[in-house]
Amino acid sequence: MLKIANLHAYYGSIEALKGIDIEIAPGVVTCLIGSNGAGKTTLLKAISGMIRRTGSIVFDERNELIGESPTRIARRSIVHVPEGRHIFPGLSVEENLEVGTIAWHGFFGRKPYETEKRSVFDLFPRLEERRGQLGWSLSGGEQQMLAIGRALMARPKLLMLDEPSMGLAPVIVSDLFRKIVEINKLGIPILLVEQNARLALEISDFAYVLDQGRVRIEGKAKDLRTDPRVQEAYLGRFAGKTQPN
Amino acid sequence: MQGLNILLQPNVFMQLTINGVAMGMIYALMAMGLILLIRAIGVMNFAQGELLMLGAFITWGLTYQVKLPFVLMIPAAMLCFAFVGVVFMFVAYWPLRTASYPTATVISTMGAAMVIREIATITWGSLPLVSAPLVKGVVRVGSLRLQYQYLLTIAIGAVLIFLVFVLFEKLYAGRIMQAAAQDKYAAELLGIPTVLTTAATYIIVVTLASVGGYMIAPVFLVNVTLGTLQLRAFAGVVTGGFGSVKGAIVGSLFIGLVESYSSTFTTTYKDAVVFLVLIVVLLFRPQGLFGERVADKA
Numbered sequence: 001m002l003k004i005a006n007l008h009a010y011y012g013s014i015e016a017l018k019g020i021d022i023e024i025a026p027g028v029v030t031c032l033i034g035s036n037g038a039g040k041t042t043l044l045k046a047i048s049g050m051i052r053r054t055g056s057i058v059f060d061e062r063n064e065l066i067g068e069s070p071t072r073i074a075r076r077s078i079v080h081v082p083e084g085r086h087i088f089p090g091l092s093v094e095e096n097l098e099v100g101t102i103a104w105h106g107f108f109g110r111k112p113y114e115t116e117k118r119s120v121f122d123l124f125p126r127l128e129e130r131r132g133q134l135g136w137s138l139s140g141g142e143q144q145m146l147a148i149g150r151a152l153m154a155r156p157k158l159l160m161l162d163e164p165s166m167g168l169a170p171v172i173v174s175d176l177f178r179k180i181v182e183i184n185k186l187g188i189p190i191l192l193v194e195q196n197a198r199l200a201l202e203i204s205d206f207a208y209v210l211d212q213g214r215v216r217i218e219g220k221a222k223d224l225r226t227d228p229r230v231q232e233a234y235l236g237r238f239a240g241k242t243q244p245n
Numbered sequence: 246m247q248g249l250n251i252l253l254q255p256n257v258f259m260q261l262t263i264n265g266v267a268m269g270m271i272y273a274l275m276a277m278g279l280i281l282l283i284r285a286i287g288v289m290n291f292a293q294g295e296l297l298m299l300g301a302f303i304t305w306g307l308t309y310q311v312k313l314p315f316v317l318m319i320p321a322a323m324l325c326f327a328f329v330g331v332v333f334m335f336v337a338y339w340p341l342r343t344a345s346y347p348t349a350t351v352i353s354t355m356g357a358a359m360v361i362r363e364i365a366t367i368t369w370g371s372l373p374l375v376s377a378p379l380v381k382g383v384v385r386v387g388s389l390r391l392q393y394q395y396l397l398t399i400a401i402g403a404v405l406i407f408l409v410f411v412l413f414e415k416l417y418a419g420r421i422m423q424a425a426a427q428d429k430y431a432a433e434l435l436g437i438p439t440v441l442t443t444a445a446t447y448i449i450v451v452t453l454a455s456v457g458g459y460m461i462a463p464v465f466l467v468n469v470t471l472g473t474l475q476l477r478a479f480a481g482v483v484t485g486g487f488g489s490v491k492g493a494i495v496g497s498l499f500i501g502l503v504e505s506y507s508s509t510f511t512t513t514y515k516d517a518v519v520f521l522v523l524i525v526v527l528l529f530r531p532q533g534l535f536g537e538r539v540a541d542k543a
Binding site for chain 2: 048050070071073074075079080081082086087088089090091095096098099100102103105107108109110150151154
């Protein structure tokens with residue numbers, strides 16, 4: 001459903017992605033793993049149009065996203081949940097969710113979005129409890145739920161999650177990842193960027209390992225879990241050696 | 246304390262209260278615009294007074310030069326205000342929004358103030374122009390004589406303030422504008438056209454200030470010096486507490502009243518009294534009368 005070929009991306013004159021080829025299959029969870037500065041976040045920004053890029057990103061086999069603005073891409077229902085959540089601090093939980101509908105709602109008019117809101121509340125009952133509370137006052141985990149919930153309001157055809165586990169307690173993270181799997185079961189393809197490679201590989205179907213702006217390893221997530229190169233570099237296990245403390 | 250005795254006469258007091266609230270409304274229209282711009286794009290607009298002045302000139306020109314009847318003058322003026330807003334945005338803000346020196350956008354509003362002043366002087370000259378009140382005459386309530394223009398100013402100010410609140414608190418579009426103001430990055434990722442929301446903000450800001458100019462034109466004369474009223478709006482914003490629209494409105498009304506009441510004591514030092522009060526407020530309540538409703542979470 002998303003086919004990326006020879007993608008280069010730039011921060012000013014610095015080339016952050018150096019020719020990336022990736023394919024995202026419909027209905028599955030695809031993850032990008034890699035160390036800091038490998039280009040995972042940059043790749044998401046390149047897809048959503050937030051930075052300058054060249055190459056080709058074809059969505060749904062006919063729409064070329066290179067050259068399109070972030071607004072245009074969001075209207076294609078490609079939704080990017082950024083690193084650090086970025087929820088609207090001065091809006092309530094419910095208002096944050098409402099704003100998420102802009103991609104299909106349009107600036108004016110009054111299209112109903114009760115169904116979407118209901119299903120987000122069903123997925124995250126915690127958000128319903130806190131519906132009137134202002135965004136800034138939520139805990140980190142709740143903010144992440146809200147960021148994902150807001151993205152679901154946009155009726156995503158592709159959901160891109162950047163570091164959803166960042167700064168959250170392990171018990172909250174495992175809960176959140178169960179929800180991500182649940183969302184995927186609804187038929188929404190997910191592109192997941194995660195520092196926590198072990199966790200990401202557990203819930204993903206397919207995985208790419210990025211390093212210095214290039215794809216180093218790719219394959220089925222269950223194969224990568226046992227790949228010695230991945231284990232050594234990203235899962236903190238030294239192949240054939242005992243693990244030092 | 247002869248001034249105090251005069252002020253405490255019920256008639257005088259009522260009269261000054263009405264005048265003060267009317268002037269406060271004008272300041273509030275400007276002050277609201279200041280806050281809306283600070284929230285939406287983080288820019289303190291030093292051309293706010295000039296926008297008010299330009300609004301007075303535009304409506305004067307449409308009434309006395311183009312000679313439009315009132316019912317046509319209002320929509321024509323609205324179109325002009327919207328045009329001024331969009332031009333102001335694309336000239337004074339848009340090219341500089343990604344400048345490496347963020348204060349550039351603030352300084353450019355000071356430049357814009359000079360440009361607007363000069364344009365007004367070239368177009369309409371530097372002599373004060375007379376503008377007739379919307380409705381002539383006075384209302385008598387008992388022994389009280391109240392000018393229609395002041396009452397109308399209060400009413401129109403209140404309506405505009407109400408409309409802005411409805412837009413931002415009740416309408417979908419206003420919610421979207423708030424979101425774009427609070428986090429531009431997230432807004433763009435969700436598909437909010439931030440150019441549109443910013444332009445809409447500018448149009449609202451210019452319209453508020455310009456209507457203020459229109460209402461005040463019969464009270465003062467239409468003159469380039471109307472721009473100096475900006476200082477009252479700043480005083481209102483600071484008194485109310487930076488960042489809160491409600492605070493800005495209350496602060497502005499407060500400044501209007503202080504100014505009005507002080508006129509029984511001195512007319513020469515009216516400006517000084519306003520700023521004396523401002524200093525006192527800052528000394529005892531530096532955060533202003535209202536705090537910010539958004540706090541940062543660590």
